[in-house]
Amino acid sequence: HGLHQACHVSIVVDGHGVGEALATYFNQKGLTTELVKEVSAESDVVIFLGGLEDASFDNALGVNLEAFHAARIASAKLGTTGGVFITVQDTGGDFGLAGNSRAWLGGLSGLAKTASLEWPEASVRAIDIERGERTPEEIAQALGDEIWMGGGELEVGLSKEGRRITLQSEQTHVEGGSASLQAGDVVVASGGARGVTAATLIALAKKLPLKFVLLGRSELVEEPASCAQATTDAELKRVLLTETKAAGIMLKPADLGRQVKGILAGREIRHTLDAISKAGGEAQYHVADIRDAKSLNGVLDGIRNTWGPIKGIVHGAGVLADKFIKDKTDADFEKVYMTKVGGLQALLEATESDPLSMICLFSSVAARGGNTRQCDYAMANEVLNKVGAWERARRGGKCLVKSLNWGPWEGGMVTPALEAHFKAMGVPLIPLAT
Numbered sequence: 001h002g003l004h005q006a007c008h009v010s011i012v013v014d015g016h017g018v019g020e021a022l023a024t025y026f027n028q029k030g031l032t033t034e035l036v037k038e039v040s041a042e043s044d045v046v047i048f049l050g051g052l053e054d055a056s057f058d059n060a061l062g063v064n065l066e067a068f069h070a071a072r073i074a075s076a077k078l079g080t081t082g083g084v085f086i087t088v089q090d091t092g093g094d095f096g097l098a099g100n101s102r103a104w105l106g107g108l109s110g111l112a113k114t115a116s117l118e119w120p121e122a123s124v125r126a127i128d129i130e131r132g133e134r135t136p137e138e139i140a141q142a143l144g145d146e147i148w149m150g151g152g153e154l155e156v157g158l159s160k161e162g163r164r165i166t167l168q169s170e171q172t173h174v175e176g177g178s179a180s181l182q183a184g185d186v187v188v189a190s191g192g193a194r195g196v197t198a199a200t201l202i203a204l205a206k207k208l209p210l211k212f213v214l215l216g217r218s219e220l221v222e223e224p225a226s227c228a229q230a231t232t233d234a235e236l237k238r239v240l241l242t243e244t245k246a247a248g249i250m251l252k253p254a255d256l257g258r259q260v261k262g263i264l265a266g267r268e269i270r271h272t273l274d275a276i277s278k279a280g281g282e283a284q285y286h287v288a289d290i291r292d293a294k295s296l297n298g299v300l301d302g303i304r305n306t307w308g309p310i311k312g313i314v315h316g317a318g319v320l321a322d323k324f325i326k327d328k329t330d331a332d333f334e335k336v337y338m339t340k341v342g343g344l345q346a347l348l349e350a351t352e353s354d355p356l357s358m359i360c361l362f363s364s365v366a367a368r369g370g371n372t373r374q375c376d377y378a379m380a381n382e383v384l385n386k387v388g389a390w391e392r393a394r395r396g397g398k399c400l401v402k403s404l405n406w407g408p409w410e411g412g413m414v415t416p417a418l419e420a421h422f423k424a425m426g427v428p429l430i431p432l433a434t
Contacts, residue, residue, distance in 0.1 A: 082121030103389065
């Protein structure tokens with residue numbers, strides 16, 4: 001699988017001595033191995049050990065970003081002539097599925113799964129090794145044996161007792177449970193005022209009269225009276241241009257586009273608020289930076305004073321910046337990753353003292369399978385899955401936690417180009433009504 005013929009093995013160090021011991025292991029096999037902080041474009045084997053480092057939220061963000069950097073540099077060679085790319089993490093030896101406090105590091109497998117799709121010539125693997133009380137030498141021995149002699153599975157978990165697992169998806173019949181929320185409970189929803197998340201909240205309001213706090217980035221603007229009859233993007237632009245020209249103002253195309261976007265967003269938000277109240281619920285919309293717990297608490301303190309404690313979280317906010325690993329910038333990565341992962345962290349921090357009985361995370365099937373051009377999205381949503389598992393374990397049955405790995409929606413973030421891509425893969429879109 002490319003390792004035995006390797007000329008240039010780069011091990012990205014972990015700060016715990018495992019890298020040094022692993023280099024010794026491979027040197028004894030006759031490979032030229034170097035320990036690096038950053039990989040070079042010459043490496044034909046890259047082993048990223050960053051996932052063994054400290055797993056606090058801030059540190060884990062750095063580790064996920066470093067792994068992405070390593071993949072971007074390595075893509076020049078591995079994406080064309082092939083080679084080996086391996087991510088190594090410790091989230092309990094089962095990819096955090098049992099619930100592990102190191103879950104913020106869970107994005108690494110999303111990167112590996114995406115890389116394996118983008119680099120068909122390369123051998124790519126994600127290894128989750130539970131270190132336990134073992135010495136760096138013992139961990140390196142187990143890791144070296146797996147890399148040197150293990151099978152070709154994409155995701156492999158190694159427990160501290162030496163049990164080896166791999167992950168498979170299977171279809172399971174699920175039963176409905178009892179409701180986790182009661183009439184009048186307060187639910188905070190990020191990204192809940194527009195798009196897919198809004199549609200699901202309206203459906204939820206029809207089942208149960210809840211109080212919804214919808215958080216978003218769009219300011220709720222009052223639109224000019226002249227726009228009332230205009231419905232499409234083009235019609236709104238025409239009305240605004242006519243109006244501003246009559247007033248002797250020349251609008252730049254970018255400003256015009258922004259104004260129209262604001263009007264359409266405002267309409268969608270008002271429609272959601274209206275639909276929730278027609279369904280029997282109550283809803284308020286607030287502008288907040290969901291990546292900032294302080295900004296969130298400013299909003300939530302007011303809610304607690306009038307409506308009472310927060311009982312449920314729905315985290316539906318998300319953005320895309322689709323590009324291949326080799327072309328993706330740090331700014332692309334940061335925007336996509338932090339909306340999902342930073343948003344979740346801030347929501348959990350802001351509701352730390354609330355009696356939550358429901359946490360619902362809108363994740364993506366991209367996390368489970370990886371997806372070309374979406375390494376950041378796959379990584380971020382894989383973190384959501386694994387932090388969800390940890391929250392469920394940590395809260396000991398007092399809170400229903402769900403991470404929904406949605407496929408592509410009609411009317412969600414799926415552009416016509418993306419729709420064509422899914423159709424070509426034989427992936428049908430989920431109708432909004434469903």
